[in-house]
Amino acid sequence: MAAFLARRIAQGVVVVALVATLVFVLIHIAPGDPFSASMDNPSIDEAVRARWRASYGLDRPLVEQYVHYVMNVFRGDLGFSFSMQRPVAHALAAALPNTLLLMAAGLIGGFGLGIASAIAQVRNRGRAADRALGFVSLTLFSVPDFWLALLLLVAFAYWIPIFPIGGAADPIMHEMLGPVGRIADRLEHVVLPALTLTLLYYPLIARHQRAALLDALPSDYITTARAKGVPESAILRRHALSNALLPVITLLGVAFPALLTGAVFVEKVFSWPGMGLLIVGSIGSRDYPLLTAAVILASAFVVAGSILADTLYRRVDPRLRDER
């Protein structure tokens, strides 16, 4: 197990390095000096510029610049964000918890609703309820992330104005609230973005879970259970579900990129101050140091997610332990 983990992590590091290289090269061979927007800004002090030039070695050949960048990254120096007027690392550190909170909420909501929907479908399989639920999840599976977010925004901004519709907390009141008030304020703000992410993400779970449940149902031990007179719902709950959860765990690996993509759009629509909003914001402000670092960090999370999923899967399924 340890060897497996070590190999996966080593592999993951290589992947992140590959992404970093790709993004770095793409941005550096793009027309125009990628850092010109920030380097030539009159509001940037000469000392700061000198520091940047030194840290990026912009007059050097691409390969050398790349080596510099990589070394800086290893030292924890991700560069200076011109649009945020602070080090990239600080900007990312401030945004990351918000995105993780949103993704965790979406993950829990997505898995919960997905599994529930799948069970309901399998219990009513072949009937109208199955088809209706299948249709709903198929529809949501086909909806562009940003469009669903926009529709929910309009619905809750204009028709059912019960939740705040932007930001991660009340911009003013949050600071003044007590601990309970702060949590309540946070929760109130997270509802809409988390709901959107849940709705975007649950069809993926539901579709796979349903298929896995149907796969598990005809197994021998379930047939035995049925022969013993165990009621259908109990069979589903106790036997089929525990067995069918396994394939769904692998979805964790798929979940991260999907959640991240969703988060980019959901954060943009609901102004949720996370990584997605940073990334989208850095497009308009041409804040390349920020953009590069955010994409690298995001792919590190995707890699970590897939390692987590693999590890879990191996722990749950003993057959896999001897493979490879």
Add this chain to the structure above:
Amino acid sequence: MVDLAPIDTLLCASVTPPDRRALVFILALTLSACEDRSTPPGGKPAGGTLVISVGGDPESLLPPVSSTVPSKILGDLVYDHLAEIGDSMNTVGDAGFRPRLAKSWSWAADSLSIAFNLDSAARWHDGIPVRATDVRFTWQVYSDPATGSPSAAAVASIDSVTAPDSLTAVFWFGERSPMQFYDAVNEMSILPEHVLRGVSGQALRTSPIARAPVGSGRFRFVRWTPGQSVELAADTTNYRGRPGLDRVIMTIAPDFNTALTRVVGGEADMLEQVPASSLADVAKDTNLRVILTPGLDYNFVQFNLNDRRARGRPHALFGDRALRRALTMAIDRRSVVRNAYDSLADNAIGPTVRAYPTTDPALRQIPFSPDAARRALDSLGWKDTDGDGIRERGGTRLEFNLAVPSSSKGRNTMAVLMQEQLRQVGAKVNIYPLDFAAFIDRETKRDFDAVLGGWHVEASPGGIRGTWGSAAATSGNNYGSYRNASFDAHVDSGLAAPTLDERRAHFTIAYQTIIDDAPAIWLAEPRRVMALHRRITTSGLRPDAWWANVADWTIPPDRRIARDRTTAAR
């Protein structure tokens, strides 16, 4: 000396129109219904929080080097001028000016110097008294070319500032001019020498005080969390009295739409500029009132007359006056403005606003005529020889990039409309939406073909020297580098003229010159439509700076909401 006619007093409206078509109705109503006028805070218990919603961070909080509106608002609340322009908006002589840091002033017999007597009670927010040497230091910062202040041109008429004693600052002028008092007090926010000493030039912009100002105004700076908020608190021991509000918070949304939803959603109290497309939503909100003020803004497509790469060379397209005029003819400016702003804007008539008494609204415009534009382009040798719908001449395509600040809904809309109208005459426009900071950056570096720019003008028409004058062509705010000596001369003569009629005559010639040269396509003069929470009682909203009297705004105790009652947490 002559008092200039006051511009239209502020209009205010508080109606709830059923839909967008009721705009006209609002405009009609504003002329009669005005609910609150100057309401001094005296007697009323102070308290409450004003939350201003903006769509982007202020650039800097150091007045000499900031030019965006959010920076200006905060700078004017934290810092003081020597005296403040009055509600009459007079800029000639000192009539109507109200004392601020200067308790009083006296003119020398020859009018070549003005002595300001500082208020002895005035203290910086760190407790140190405000001294005349601070005033002298401030003038040095503003006029130092190394500072690169956009206001440098405006204070150029001041020869020197001396401090004969600790509470007297004397301004010396090279020559008498009608607006020398205005020049002395309006442009400069007095800065604390003891905090800034030793910092100069570029270092000012990145000095700590640019992010955490120490002023003498009635609000003191508390904190700035980039991308989130800037918080100011009442300076309770201020020499001019405690402000009516406890706190002023500027909440920074990542984009304009969020800034709007915060106000509609009740998380903020005020939005400075409501776009026409959202007015219906704002007007429906019973917690908000809509305040309309005449515009002191105008926007335009500004052509870069120089090549964006090689500064010395004229631009391949826009170096040619005739081409600029032809492109202007292709734009149906009336319809474009109407589409983007509904009835909330007039057509700009030049690099000026109608509110100035020096503006003649009947200036001769380049007429809208696509046919004339096509004929002009034909005769200039721009022909579509390869049949792709785009004209070319000598291997150069009639194609250019138009940078637009993505935060401005109105300007983005106008860009798409003009793109199509220019296509009709065979010119191709590529629209580049940019974040506001990146947009300003492009402008100052002169790295653009054309920008959809805009200016918020000041009480005096003299600011035009800094935005369209030759002196500002290389490094100032004249981003397109338009140069015309005759224009410069008439602006200067106009500003020096002693009577309104003479001023107006000179400015009319200057405006006509620049309109005919077409360094820009003049688009809209938007009215300012603010949304403000009803519980807030305003006081004297000055057209050029609605925030000038925020310290006198109040919130009646019985109408306060949760955020008014909490005090700043540490």
Add this chain to the structure above:
Amino acid sequence: MNADFPLLPSSVLRASRRLIARDRSAIFAAALLIAIALPCALAPIAAPYDPNAQPDIIGLQSTPPSLAHPLGTDPFSRDVMSRLLYGGRLSLTVAIFATLVSVTLGTAYGAAAGYTNGIAGTVLQRILDALLSIPRLLLLIAIFAAWRDMPLAGFVVMLGLTGWYGLARLVRGQVLALKAQEFVASAEALGATRMRIFMRHILPNVATPVVVAATLGIGHVIVLEAGLSWLGIGVRQPTASWGNMIQDGSDQIAAHWWISLFPGMAIVLTVMAFNVLGDSLLRALSPRRSMTG
């Protein structure tokens, strides 16, 4: 199965035939796709107006659906219906060509990875693992943010270049499985060249999962293109795409719903149809692997 002379798409044809016989949802999805794609393909004939024309920017600004403009007009007085058709033509073309790029690359790479033995094969597999971990949307955002001037063809190629990894893995797995089968071994024993074996025996058997993946992939690219255009870094004004049409009305959905609603619905219906079709194909091939109800 005729192992010696397989028709390339025979398995696909057979699967399709089975579908038509049994699967009503597939027929419905196919019909829906034709109903959407045909008018889009014929946009120059079918569209009532020039999609970029702004006939009356005052009088026709954001007008609700009417007889003259069945889906209303946008803030620039352009006809939403015409833009929907032209935009659909563009969105579908972009999606189809991008998918072609990824299918070609994915099949080639997957086959190569599956067919190569030894260290080279392992390396190809590891590279694939790495590529699979790249968040596609973020990579595309980085690319298009830096390359603002990218022409449409470049846009399509980039969408394709970032979308082939999943398919490559699938194809590799298929090839590995087929390699172990008897008919391949016997062909090898008969002295057939590797290339011949690949073209004759392996490729036809890989075709079906490729078609399934392509069908699902088109839907995915449509959503991706819409998202990028909505962010302002995809298809740019004045050219219409479903994504930037939604952008045109995003800030006024409540007041002028028709501007964003119709392109949004067009995306949902099209993507749904592709998903149902892909699912049905999958079901026809391996009845137990269905994912929809």
